[in-house]
Amino acid sequence: MSADTLLWTLLLAAVVAAAAVTVTVLYRRGGDPLPSPGAVGTALGAALTALALGAAGGGTALDQAAAQDTGATRTVEVVLGDMAISPATVAVDAGDTLVLQVRNDDDQAHDLVLDTGARTPRLEPGQSATLRVGTVTAAVEGWCTVMGHGAAGMRMRIDTAGPTADAPAPADAGGAPPAPLNLSGEMSGDWRPRDAALPPAPGGTEHEVEIRVAETEMEVAPGVRQNVWTFNGDVPGPVLRGRVGDVFTVTFVNDGTTGHGIDFHAGSLAPDEPMRTIQPGERLTYRFRAEKAGAWLYHCSTAPMSQHIGNGMYGAVVVDPPGLEPVDREYLLVQGELYLGEPGSAEQVARMRAGEPDAWVFNGVAAGYDHAPLTAKAGERVRIWVVAAGPTSGTSFHVVGAQFDAVYKEGAHLLRPGDDGGAQSLDLAVAQGGFVETVFPEAGSYPFVDHDMRHAENGARGFFEITE
Numbered sequence: 001m002s003a004d005t006l007l008w009t010l011l012l013a014a015v016v017a018a019a020a021v022t023v024t025v026l027y028r029r030g031g032d033p034l035p036s037p038g039a040v041g042t043a044l045g046a047a048l049t050a051l052a053l054g055a056a057g058g059g060t061a062l063d064q065a066a067a068q069d070t071g072a073t074r075t076v077e078v079v080l081g082d083m084a085i086s087p088a089t090v091a092v093d094a095g096d097t098l099v100l101q102v103r104n105d106d107d108q109a110h111d112l113v114l115d116t117g118a119r120t121p122r123l124e125p126g127q128s129a130t131l132r133v134g135t136v137t138a139a140v141e142g143w144c145t146v147m148g149h150g151a152a153g154m155r156m157r158i159d160t161a162g163p164t165a166d167a168p169a170p171a172d173a174g175g176a177p178p179a180p181l182n183l184s185g186e187m188s189g190d191w192r193p194r195d196a197a198l199p200p201a202p203g204g205t206e207h208e209v210e211i212r213v214a215e216t217e218m219e220v221a222p223g224v225r226q227n228v229w230t231f232n233g234d235v236p237g238p239v240l241r242g243r244v245g246d247v248f249t250v251t252f253v254n255d256g257t258t259g260h261g262i263d264f265h266a267g268s269l270a271p272d273e274p275m276r277t278i279q280p281g282e283r284l285t286y287r288f289r290a291e292k293a294g295a296w297l298y299h300c301s302t303a304p305m306s307q308h309i310g311n312g313m314y315g316a317v318v319v320d321p322p323g324l325e326p327v328d329r330e331y332l333l334v335q336g337e338l339y340l341g342e343p344g345s346a347e348q349v350a351r352m353r354a355g356e357p358d359a360w361v362f363n364g365v366a367a368g369y370d371h372a373p374l375t376a377k378a379g380e381r382v383r384i385w386v387v388a389a390g391p392t393s394g395t396s397f398h399v400v401g402a403q404f405d406a407v408y409k410e411g412a413h414l415l416r417p418g419d420d421g422g423a424q425s426l427d428l429a430v431a432q433g434g435f436v437e438t439v440f441p442e443a444g445s446y447p448f449v450d451h452d453m454r455h456a457e458n459g460a461r462g463f464f465e466i467t468e
């Protein structure tokens with residue numbers, strides 16, 4: 001081989017390498033499964049090896065590759081379920097060939113993707129797949145790519161240096177935490193407050209409702225828009241109201257992009273079928289009789305529920321206690337939490353697990369009723385229903401300047417008008433509900449808050465504007 005030929009061969013190799021790198025970069029920009037850097041490297045290596053062989057007639061690179069392969073093949077069973085991948089660490093000797101037998105033991109779909117680019121298809125409950133990892137020469141990370149599952153703990157590691165305690169963070173991290181919210185700012189011009197007025201129960205004893213999952217965007221704090229997961233496009237979802245003995249027939253449709261379910265605390269039934277997770281495009285019918293009065297929570301039933309509730313999938317069912325007296329005005333406030341960032345991202349999920357919301361909200365918006373106060377007239381009796389949706393925090397609902405003369409909590413009248421005592425706060429743990437009543441004594445602006453001041457100062461607040 002002449003010096004000229006060798007030069008052209010090396011030049012050609014450089015062009016091939018540049019093309020491969022370009023393809024890799026474009027592929028990564030697409031945002032989808034990364035091709036394996038190892039695979040690209042191997043292909044490149046093979047090309048260069050072939051060129052080198054052609055050029056020099058030697059076998060050094062091939063000999064080296066052969067030396068790395070121990071010739072041993074290991075097969076390991078891997079189970080997906082309960083928001084975990086078991087085992088979380090698979091240890092092999094460097095150079096071993098690894099095959100994973102992956103089985104989904106859960107009641108919802110999962111997959112397993114490795115940072116080498118190897119992946120299983122999406123596995124429905126009970127399905128299995130064989131994942132050929134190939135020859136392992138360095139640590140490999142794996143995770144489930146279903147929305148939020150990697151962040152919730154579905155990750156694993158293939159190690160060549162023995163088992164390790166901690167699997168690495170998955171590759172779907174959502175970046176740096178967002179800046180703190182400015183709650184004293186203005187809501188944008190096209191913002192419309194959620195009407196907190198609670199209409200009376202409709203007539204009849206049978207109620208038919210359609211609830212569709214909608215993944216959408218809404219203004220969740222002054223000037224702050226956030227992707228949310230909703231029932232019927234709003235946070236909280238639609239309010240259902242009826243009387244003891246009424247039957248609710250809910251058609252639940254998943255128009256989202258990941259699995260969702262629904263769980264009505266207002267009904268008592270075996271959860272197996274009606275509360276099951278359904279996939280995008282599927283629907284189910286959920287029928288329950290409201291046997292007990294109360295202010296009930298409903299929420300998405302799909303794991304991890306912290307993510308589904310924390311991203312907006314909750315609402316209230318009001319079942320009137322028998323003999324409930326009419327009042328001048330009724331309002332419903334569902335308290336929840338706001339976690340900014342991309343739903344299901346590692347960064348968002350980390351704050352959910354730590355119980356550190358960016359804000360607390362009434363009816364989906366932090367400090368929303370600062371900008372659209374609830375109204376009443378002095379001397380009117382006002383009933384305020386409250387449900388604590390969490391997923392982490394309860395509430396201590398208080399109206400500054402007002403005293404409650406009626407308190408109804410978790411199905412029990414704790415205080416009725418005419419009793420000697422009064423109440424200052426309605427305390428609700430996560431997933432509890434009730435109502436309070438007050439008569440505002442005179443015109444003025446009465447703030448309402450969750451009296452846990454961390455919550456009030458970070459959004460769980462609003463105003464009653466009382467006129468003569």
Ligand SMILES: [Cu+2]
Nearest residue numbers: 260300302308
């Ligand atoms: Cu959900």
